[in-house]
Amino acid sequence: MIGYRQTLLVLLLTMLSGVAVAQNNTNSPYTRYGYGQLSDQGSGNSRAMGGIGYGLRDKYQTNFLNPASYTAVDSLTFIFDGGLSLQNTNLSDGNIKQNAKNSSFDYIVMQFRASKWAAVSLGLLPYSNVGYSMGKYNEDKVYPNNSSATTYSGEGGLHQLYLGAGFKIIKNLSVGANISYLWGDITRTANQSFPSNSAIMPFTRVFNVAVKSYKLDFGAQYTHQFSKKHEATLGVVFSPGHDLSNDSYVQDQLGNSSTGATVSTRDTVATFGIPTTFGVGVTYVYDNRLTLGVDVMLQDWNKTSYMNDKNAFCKREKIAFGAEYLPNPMGRSYFSHVKYRLGAYYSKPYYKIDGVRAANEYGLTAGFGLPIPRTRSLLSISAQYVRMQGTNAAFLNENTLRICVGVTFNERWFFKRKVD
Numbered sequence: 001m002i003g004y005r006q007t008l009l010v011l012l013l014t015m016l017s018g019v020a021v022a023q024n025n026t027n028s029p030y031t032r033y034g035y036g037q038l039s040d041q042g043s044g045n046s047r048a049m050g051g052i053g054y055g056l057r058d059k060y061q062t063n064f065l066n067p068a069s070y071t072a073v074d075s076l077t078f079i080f081d082g083g084l085s086l087q088n089t090n091l092s093d094g095n096i097k098q099n100a101k102n103s104s105f106d107y108i109v110m111q112f113r114a115s116k117w118a119a120v121s122l123g124l125l126p127y128s129n130v131g132y133s134m135g136k137y138n139e140d141k142v143y144p145n146n147s148s149a150t151t152y153s154g155e156g157g158l159h160q161l162y163l164g165a166g167f168k169i170i171k172n173l174s175v176g177a178n179i180s181y182l183w184g185d186i187t188r189t190a191n192q193s194f195p196s197n198s199a200i201m202p203f204t205r206v207f208n209v210a211v212k213s214y215k216l217d218f219g220a221q222y223t224h225q226f227s228k229k230h231e232a233t234l235g236v237v238f239s240p241g242h243d244l245s246n247d248s249y250v251q252d253q254l255g256n257s258s259t260g261a262t263v264s265t266r267d268t269v270a271t272f273g274i275p276t277t278f279g280v281g282v283t284y285v286y287d288n289r290l291t292l293g294v295d296v297m298l299q300d301w302n303k304t305s306y307m308n309d310k311n312a313f314c315k316r317e318k319i320a321f322g323a324e325y326l327p328n329p330m331g332r333s334y335f336s337h338v339k340y341r342l343g344a345y346y347s348k349p350y351y352k353i354d355g356v357r358a359a360n361e362y363g364l365t366a367g368f369g370l371p372i373p374r375t376r377s378l379l380s381i382s383a384q385y386v387r388m389q390g391t392n393a394a395f396l397n398e399n400t401l402r403i404c405v406g407v408t409f410n411e412r413w414f415f416k417r418k419v420d
Contacts, residue, residue, distance in 0.1 A: 026131040027089060027100035029396055030358060030388065033351045034306055034313060035186065036130035036157055041065060043107065044083055044380025044406025048367030049322025050343025052293040054281025055235035057221060060378065061408050062111045062121065066219040066235045066281075067176030070119035070166030073111050082108040083380075083406035090399045104129070106404065117168040121178075127158040127215075130186050145197040150190065158184035158211055172224065178217040182244070182274075185210040201255040209248040209272065216240055217277075229287040234280075241276035241304060271305040275316070291324040301350035313350040314357045320345035324369075339369030341382065349388075358395055362387045367404070380406040 026037050043062050046053040053065030057072040062081045073079060083106035091098045109123030135151040159182070166176035186209055193202040217239045225231040248268045255261040276299070283293035297320075301313035322343035328336040343365040351358035367382025381404070388398035 026102060026129045028398060029091070029132050029134050030351050031130045031132050032152060032154060032188070033353070033358070035128040038128050039126040041125055043081055043109070044382065044404065044408065045324065045339070045341065045369060047384065047404045047406070048341035048343060048365050048380065048382035049293065049324060050320040050345045050363065050365050052281055052283070052295040052320045052322040052343065054237055054279050054295050055221065055233045055283035055293055057223065057233055060376065060410055062109050064109055064121060064123055064125070064162070064164065064178065066221060066237050067121070067164040067178045067217060068166050068174040068219040068221040068235065070111060070121050070164060070176055071117070071168045071174040073113050073119050075113045075116070077112065078411050079111045080409040081110070081406065083404060085402050085404045087400055087402040091396055093396050094393065106406070119166045121164040123162050125160050125162065127160045127182060127184070129157040130154045146194065146200070147196060148192050148194050150192045152190050154186065154188040156184060156186040158182060160215060173220070173222050175220045177219070180215040180217070182213045182215045183211055204253040206251040207248070209246050209270070211244050211246045211272065213244040215274065232282060232284045234282050237277070237279040239277040241274055241300065243305070244272045244274060246270070246272050270307045272307065273304040275299045275301045275304045288329060289326045293322050295320045299350070312352060314348065314352045316348060316350040318345060318347040334371070337371045341367045341369065353395065357391050359388045359390050362389070376410040378408045378410065380408065
């Protein structure tokens with residue numbers, strides 16, 4: 001009965017995720033640039049541990065940051081894992097302050113062992129999110145009636161559906177790969193109006209790009225056991241960059257419905273790309289109770305073209321630290337089985353404004369892995385404090401508090417009972 005109820009919950013999460021993919025999950029003005037805010041591609045335990053994952057191996061949880069980790073799953077286990085987030089963001093440019101609240105779909109994945117030496121994973125993840133609305137007033141001091149107001153807005157994002165496999169080459173070495181279908185569309189709108197002069201018609205320009213392409217990720221992990229209670233895992237990941245298949249257009253509209261608008265639409269030929277990514281991580285595990293890890297990630301966005309501009313972005317860098325502590329796996333009390341997690345990270349995002357890096361990002365994370373009674377499943381709850389600090393006094397600062405909730409359904413679907 002418990003397994004039946006959990007399967008229904010998994011199906012519900014799947015349906016909710018399909019709805020959430022179509023929603024705007026951010027209100028950051030920085031998403032005006034490029035593909036918007038790049039999503040944290042980590043499961044519930046990773047998010048509470050600063051986002052580390054390249055060297056993580058856990059037979060009870062998924063880790064799609066490194067497909068080589070799939071071989072860690074128990075041979076009798078079928079894992080469903082899904083997550084959602086709620087966030088509150090305060091934005092400030094030194095003079096004006098605003099607040100925005102959002103909810104987002106984080107991931108939904110499944111994982112199982114295909115044989116003694118292979119495991120499979122399938123999942124749906126967001127790749128990026130765009131959502132902003134801002135404006136400025138252009139004062140004409142010579143002819144005040146010609147002063148104009150311009151508003152900028154954007155929505156959309158990219159999503160990825162992946163199929164991955166991990167293979168155990170030898171006892172301590174695993175490799176893996178994900179192939180993803182990458183799709184989505186982004187729409188950006190600029191509207192100029194003249195509030196004090198009805199004789200001048202408003203002008204609106206809409207730019208839209210729709211992407212249908214692929215993404216490849218490769219990974220490897222090597223584990224060395226120093227003694228019965230000490231082991232370390234080195235993990236590496238690589239994702240080749242490439243140009244994206246896309247359709248884009250620009251639509252210009254002079255006037256509005258009341259004045260009789262003139263609309264012209266033209267298709268554009270533009271190059272869009274995603275970067276080459278390289279990541280490496282190391283984790284140390286003591287007695288299956290304490291896990292410590294560090295990850296480093298580099299993305300060469302500075303070599304990626306966007307709207308035919310090969311200088312649109314900065315190189316993205318990130319370093320993350322994480323820890324997890326399990327008091328007593330053999331303990332009788334509930335709290336002895338709770339997993340306590342901490343983490344921190346520092347990142348240089350890929351946004352570029354006026355030819356310079358736009359911001360630096362800092363994050364602190366903490367959370368718990370709460371066992372669901374009478375099951376092998378886990379509820380992961382974490383809090384993330386993220387500060388996006390502009391590199392220029394004119395650039396925005398953002399402070400975000402994000403609550404992430406993930407549920408890992410861990411079922412022994414392949415267990416065969418013997419009857420005498």
